[in-house]
Amino acid sequence: MKINLSNAVKFESRHNGPNEAEIAEMLEKIGASSLEELINQTVPEAIQTKKPLDLPKAKLESEFLADFKKLASKNKVFKSFIGMGYYDTIVPGVVLRNVLENPGWYTAYTPYQAEIAQGRLEALINFQTVVMELTGMEIANASLLDEGTAAAEAMTMLHAVKAREKKNANKFFVDEKVFPQTKAVLVTRAEPIGIELVFGSLASLDLTDPELYGLMIQYPNSDGAVADYAALVASAKENKVMTAFASDLLALTLLTSPGEMGADVVVGSAQRFGVPMGYGGPHAGFFATKDDYKRQIPGRIIGVSVDKAGNKAYRMALQTREQHIKREKATSNICTAQVLLSVMASFYAVYHGPQGLKNIALRTHGLAKLTAQALKQVGLDVADQYFFDTIQIKMNDVARERVRGLALGSKMNFRYESDSVFISFDETKTLDDVNTIVKIFATEEGKHTLDLNDLVSNLELEFPEGLARKSEYLTHPVFNSYHAEHEMLRYIKRLENKDLSLVHSMISLGSCTMKLNATAEMIPVTWPEFGQLHPFAPMDQTLGYQELFTNLRTWLTEITGFADTSLQPNSGAQGEYAGLMVIRAYHMSRGEGHRNVSLIPTSAHGTNPASAVMAGMKVVLVKCDEKGNIDIEDLRKRAEEHANDLSCLMVTYPSTHGVFEEGIREICQIIHQYGGQVYMDGANMNAQVGLTSPGFIGADVCHLNLHKTFCIPHGGGGPGMGPICVASHLAPFLPGNPVVKTGGVHAVSAVSSAPYGSASILPISYAYIAMMGGDGLKRATEMAILNANYIKERLSGHFPILYTGSKGRAAHEMIVDCRSFKDFGVEVEDIAKRLMDYGFHAPTVSFPVAGTLMIEPTESETKAELDKFCDALISIREEIREIETGAADKEQNVLKNAPHTASMVLTGEWNLPYSREKAVYPLEYVKDNKFWPSVRRIDSAYGDRNLMCSCIPTEEFAKELA
Numbered sequence: 001m002k003i004n005l006s007n008a009v010k011f012e013s014r015h016n017g018p019n020e021a022e023i024a025e026m027l028e029k030i031g032a033s034s035l036e037e038l039i040n041q042t043v044p045e046a047i048q049t050k051k052p053l054d055l056p057k058a059k060l061e062s063e064f065l066a067d068f069k070k071l072a073s074k075n076k077v078f079k080s081f082i083g084m085g086y087y088d089t090i091v092p093g094v095v096l097r098n099v100l101e102n103p104g105w106y107t108a109y110t111p112y113q114a115e116i117a118q119g120r121l122e123a124l125i126n127f128q129t130v131v132m133e134l135t136g137m138e139i140a141n142a143s144l145l146d147e148g149t150a151a152a153e154a155m156t157m158l159h160a161v162k163a164r165e166k167k168n169a170n171k172f173f174v175d176e177k178v179f180p181q182t183k184a185v186l187v188t189r190a191e192p193i194g195i196e197l198v199f200g201s202l203a204s205l206d207l208t209d210p211e212l213y214g215l216m217i218q219y220p221n222s223d224g225a226v227a228d229y230a231a232l233v234a235s236a237k238e239n240k241v242m243t244a245f246a247s248d249l250l251a252l253t254l255l256t257s258p259g260e261m262g263a264d265v266v267v268g269s270a271q272r273f274g275v276p277m278g279y280g281g282p283h284a285g286f287f288a289t290k291d292d293y294k295r296q297i298p299g300r301i302i303g304v305s306v307d308k309a310g311n312k313a314y315r316m317a318l319q320t321r322e323q324h325i326k327r328e329k330a331t332s333n334i335c336t337a338q339v340l341l342s343v344m345a346s347f348y349a350v351y352h353g354p355q356g357l358k359n360i361a362l363r364t365h366g367l368a369k370l371t372a373q374a375l376k377q378v379g380l381d382v383a384d385q386y387f388f389d390t391i392q393i394k395m396n397d398v399a400r401e402r403v404r405g406l407a408l409g410s411k412m413n414f415r416y417e418s419d420s421v422f423i424s425f426d427e428t429k430t431l432d433d434v435n436t437i438v439k440i441f442a443t444e445e446g447k448h449t450l451d452l453n454d455l456v457s458n459l460e461l462e463f464p465e466g467l468a469r470k471s472e473y474l475t476h477p478v479f480n481s482y483h484a485e486h487e488m489l490r491y492i493k494r495l496e497n498k499d500l501s502l503v504h505s506m507i508s509l510g511s512c513t514m515k516l517n518a519t520a521e522m523i524p525v526t527w528p529e530f531g532q533l534h535p536f537a538p539m540d541q542t543l544g545y546q547e548l549f550t551n552l553r554t555w556l557t558e559i560t561g562f563a564d565t566s567l568q569p570n571s572g573a574q575g576e577y578a579g580l581m582v583i584r585a586y587h588m589s590r591g592e593g594h595r596n597v598s599l600i601p602t603s604a605h606g607t608n609p610a611s612a613v614m615a616g617m618k619v620v621l622v623k624c625d626e627k628g629n630i631d632i633e634d635l636r637k638r639a640e641e642h643a644n645d646l647s648c649l650m651v652t653y654p655s656t657h658g659v660f661e662e663g664i665r666e667i668c669q670i671i672h673q674y675g676g677q678v679y680m681d682g683a684n685m686n687a688q689v690g691l692t693s694p695g696f697i698g699a700d701v702c703h704l705n706l707h708k709t710f711c712i713p714h715g716g717g718g719p720g721m722g723p724i725c726v727a728s729h730l731a732p733f734l735p736g737n738p739v740v741k742t743g744g745v746h747a748v749s750a751v752s753s754a755p756y757g758s759a760s761i762l763p764i765s766y767a768y769i770a771m772m773g774g775d776g777l778k779r780a781t782e783m784a785i786l787n788a789n790y791i792k793e794r795l796s797g798h799f800p801i802l803y804t805g806s807k808g809r810a811a812h813e814m815i816v817d818c819r820s821f822k823d824f825g826v827e828v829e830d831i832a833k834r835l836m837d838y839g840f841h842a843p844t845v846s847f848p849v850a851g852t853l854m855i856e857p858t859e860s861e862t863k864a865e866l867d868k869f870c871d872a873l874i875s876i877r878e879e880i881r882e883i884e885t886g887a888a889d890k891e892q893n894v895l896k897n898a899p900h901t902a903s904m905v906l907t908g909e910w911n912l913p914y915s916r917e918k919a920v921y922p923l924e925y926v927k928d929n930k931f932w933p934s935v936r937r938i939d940s941a942y943g944d945r946n947l948m949c950s951c952i953p954t955e956e957f958a959k960e961l962a
Helices: 011-015 020-030 035-042 061-072 093-100 118-135 147-162 180-193 230-238 323-329 339-378 397-409 431-445 453-457 485-496 519-526 543-560 572-589 607-614 632-641 664-673 682-687 759-795 819-824 828-837 863-885 902-906 916-920 924-928 940-945 955-961
Strands: 171-175 196-200 212-219 242-248 265-269 285-289 301-306 312-317 390-394 415-417 420-424 564-566 597-601 618-622 646-652 677-681 701-703 724-726 814-817 852-855
Touching (some): 011 061, 011 759, 020 863, 093 485, 147 242, 147 285, 572 677, 597 632, 607 646, 632 646, 682 701, 759 814, 759 863, 828 852, 828 863, 902 916
Parallel strands (some): 171 212, 242 265
Antiparallel strands (some): 564 724
16 A cells, blocks of 8 residues: 555544535535535625635644644743733632533533523523622623623613613713723723713712713722722712722622622623633623613523423523614623633632632732732832722832833733832732742832741731621522532532533534534643733733734635734624724714714624614614515615715625525625625624635625634633724724724724733634635535535425525525424424434524524534434424324423423323323434433523522522422
C-alpha cells in the first residue's frame, strides 16, 4: 500500500456529520445529482459569489492548538488591582471541570422546554435567590448581559414606570462616581429615546426638579467609597423620584443592602462569584427590583410552578413578556440571559454558602484596610472614607508615574487617574501582595517599608451603624449543604442529569443553529492567558488578544463582504441595536437625523421591531406574500410613502421561513433608492457562508450570531456574541469605549460595558474559522442545506412543509405545518412534549407561524441522527392518526400525557389506555439511550398566577405543595 504523508484527518470531516457515502444516499433521496446542483436549486444564481473566501489555509486541530498557544503567550498575566467592576476570582475546581468545561452544561439550549431543563432552571432559581437576598429586593431575573446593560435597562424601566404619574419627567441623574463604562452605555441608550442624562455629584442633586424621574448610585462607588444612602432614598421618594443602585454582591455580604435603604432597582455583575474576568466577559449581569414591577422586568425570570401530577417544577415565567410577542411595544429588546455564567455564579454561592462568602468578603476588605493603614503610616495621602475593597491614594503626576513603573516591575496593575492611584482587592490577593504594594509606595516616597504584623493583629470590621449589614441571607438548605466537594460534585451532576443537551441528541431548533461546539474550539477558553486579563489592562499586556481581534475582524469582514467589524455587542439583540445606532449616526452625520422610519417585514423576529424602537425609530410593517416572501410591491409603496424619513429596512436572509428570496437584490435597491440603509439580521447566516454574503447581496450592515453560525455554545441560553459588520461608509461610526480606544473615528458610545464584549469566548469562533478554512466553511454551508432538504424529503409525505423556494427546496431550515391536527384536539405543544419521550428536544415551536415547528438540523449531524429524528416525527404522526381515526382516546393518549416520567410508569397502578412500553419506548432505538424527563408537563398558567422566583417558597405555595 502506498503511504500518503498528507493524509491527516481534517477538522472539517469531524465538524460535518455525513460522510461521502451518506451524502450520496441523501442526494439520491432528495433527487439531486450533486451538492452543486442542490445549491443551484436553492440559492438564487444572481447572489452566488462564485468567489472563494480569502481566508488562511485550514489547520489541523493539534496544529491550531500549538499555534494558538503561541498567540496566547503574547498576553501578559499581571496581578490586577484595577477593579472598576472586574476582579480576579477563584473558580472552584469542581465548577470549572464539571460546568464550564462540561458539554452537558454548555451545549444545552434556552429552557423553553422546561420538562427537560429542570437542572439548569434550579441553578437559575438559586442565582435569582442569591441576587434577591443579597440586594434586599423582592424579585430578580435570571441575569442580563453585563452591568452596563443592566443599568441601562433600569434607567428605561423606571422611565416607563414613572411615566404613569410624572408624564413629562425625562431626566435621569447619574452620580459621577458610577463606573465610566456604565455611564457610556447609559449615554447610548438614553439619547435616541429622549431621556436626558444629568451627571454630577450627589451633593448637586436637585430632587425637587419636576422633570427628574430617577437617579443612579454606584455602591460601592468608583472611588471605592461606601455611604449610607437611606436618607437620600427617602427624600427621593417624597419627591416621586425613583432610585437605582449599581452594586457588588460580595460587598453586600457585609454592607446594608440597597433594598433595606429603599432602592427601587439594584443592578450589577456577578463576575466575582467564580467567573473569570476574561478580558471583559462573558459575565452574568444581575437585575433585581420590587414585585410591583415584575411585568416590566427585562429578560427572563425563572419561576416555580407545578407539573401535571402536582409536583413542584421550574419554568420560565411570564413568557408573554418575551420580545417576539411584544415586538414594537416592548420596552427592551433583551430576550436572552448569561445562563452558563449565572449558573457558575450560583454554584459558587452554593459551594461557599453564606459564611464562606462572608469570609471571602472579610478577607478582601481586610487586605484593603491593612494596605490603607500601612500606606498612611508610610506618609501617603489615603482618602479618608469608608470602603469595601478599593482604596484611593492621592498623588501628583510625577509620583504617580513612578508608582506605575514600580508596579509594572512587580507585575501589578493599579488604576491611575488624574490625581490618584486606586487599588482594588479580591479573593485571590495575599499578604505578600500587600507587602509588595507597601514596598512600592515606600520606595517611591524614599522610606523604609513596614512590618505589618502589628497592623494585621488589630484589624477589625468597623462600618458605622447604617452601613453594617445585620440581616441574614442565603438561609435555604441549598446554600448550607454542599460545602464538601464530594457533595457539591454530586449536586452538580444531579442537576446536569435532568437536562437534555447536545451530548444526548440533535437539537433541531430553527433559527437557533445548534452546531457542534468542538472540543478543540473550547479548550483555549479556560487558558489563563485569556481568562485572567482585566478588560482595562495596559494594551502592551494584551497583544495576543489584539492579534486575535485583528484576525477575527478581518475574517468576519471577508465572510460578510463588508469593510469592517465591531466585536463589542455581546448578544444578537445587542448586535441589532448596535447596527441600528450606527445607521442612525450615519444619517445624523449627513444632516438627515429626521430619518427615523424602520421598515420591518411581518415575518421578522420580534427583537427587530423592539431594537428599532430602542434606537428611536418608528416601525412600519411590510407585508409578506402567501409564500412567506416580502411583498415587494408593498415594500416599494412603504418606502415611497416614507421616502423623506426612511432610515432602514431590517431583513433576515434567508427569510425566517427558510427560503432564499429571489427578489432580495431588488429589495435592497428599493431601500437605497429612497435614501435608506439595509440592515441584515444574521440569524440565518449559516446558509450564506461561502456561497453569498450580505455585502454582495447589497446590505449595508449585518450582525452575526457567533453562538449560531460560528460555534460558540448556547450555554443553556447564553453566553452569546453579536458582532456587527459594516460597509465602508458606516465604519466610522462603529461603537467605542470610554476607557479603551475602540470603534470608528466618529464612534457611537458604548453598547456594552467591555470594549470587546465577551472577549474570552471569541477564541471559539477564531478556532472554528482557522480549522475550517474558506473551503471548509463553504462545505459546512452546503452540508447544512443538504441536511435540511433531506429532512424535508423524509417528512414531506407525512407533514405539510409550509414554504419552499421556487424550485421546491428549503434553505437550511423548514417549517412543518401542524395546524390541521387541532381539528382532532392535538396542539403543536403536544408534539413538542411527545418528542421528549423519543429523546429529542422539540424544534422551534410556533415561530414564525403559530401552530408550526421550524426545523434546522445544521451540518454537524450525521445521517443516522437525522434518520432517528425523522423516524420519531413520523412515529408521532402515526400516533396522531390513531387519535384522528378514533383508535386512541382524544384526551387520554400518549401525546396529551407526554412527557412520561420514570416515576409515572414505575410506581402505582397503570390505568391509561395504552401500554407503559408505548409511553416510554415508542421506537427501538430509544431503549439504547433513554433520556428521562424529570417532571411531567408543567402548568405554565399556574406559575404565572402564583409567581415565585426564589428557591425559598412563599408560605402560600408551601401550603399548596403540602
